[in-house]
Amino acid sequence: MAGDHDTYHSKDAIKAAISSSAALGGAGFFIAAVHNALQKQNVGAMSVFTRSGGIIAVMAIGGGAYGFTKSAMANLREKDDPWNTATAGFIAGSILGMTTRRMPVVLGLGAAFGAWQGVFEVTGGRLRGWNTAEVEEADFEGKIAQRAAKRRPIEETIAELGEGRGIRPPGYEERRRERLKEKYGVEINPVKATVE
Incomplete structure (x- = not known):
């Protein structure tokens, strides 16, 4: 139904921030653990947090900011479109760039991540670039055609x-x-x- 796509349903920004922060914090922990394991000297297990803890913190904060910004901007605009994702990507990229303490890097990483996330959302949020509704409809039609071909x-x-x-x-x-x-x-x- 065409009318169902016009109504906007608000999103929980805090929940999105917590879940994306936990997901990217876990990914940051994995990266820090690999970084710790590849050290030449024996540094111990706790150096995942003491030596490489910044990676975990930056990824967790960036992920939380991404999830919160995407949901909050969608709620404020009452639209779910690629601009929300691009803005959230800009914020997350800027947080990643803050570790260098240089403003051109902050703005450059923010712009790069924002553009990347915006284009990714425009192409359907998939690497192949199709819309899930079109895929499900084409898949359903394909299954009907297969059934017609098999049951003769x-x-x-x-x-x-x-x-x-x-x-x-x-x-x-x-x-x-x-x-x-x-x-x-x-x-x-x-x-x-x-x-x-």
């Missing part, structure tokens, strides 16, 4: 392919015997499997 009456299949090659309709053996007798002059008697 045996008479239609025999008429199209012919007999033989594993296709044995009723009366096939008698017709085969007659064809062989006409063509080669050989009469084939069926072999009985039971002993009399």
Whole structure:
């Protein structure tokens, strides 16, 4: 229905911030753990937090800011479109750039992440660039076409392919015997499997 897509449903910005912060914080922890494991000197397990804790913090804060900004901007504008994602990407990229303490890097990373996220959203939020509604509709139509192709009456299949090659309709053996007798002059008697 076309009318269902026009109404906007508000989103919980705090919930989005917490969930995206936890997800990217976990990814930051993984990156910090790999960074810790690749150190040449033995630094211990706690150095994931003491040495590489900044990676975890920046990714968690950036993820939380991304989730909050995307939902809050959508709620304020009452639209769910790529501008929300681009703005959230700008904020998250700027937070990532703040670790360098240089304003051109902050603005450059913000613009790069914003453009990347905006384009990603415009192309459908997938790497292949299609809309999920179109995919589901095309997939449904494809399944209907497959069912129509697979469920055909045996008479239609025999008429199209012919007999033989594993296709044995009723009366096939008698017709085969007659064809062989006409063509080669050989009469084939069926072999009985039971002993009399």
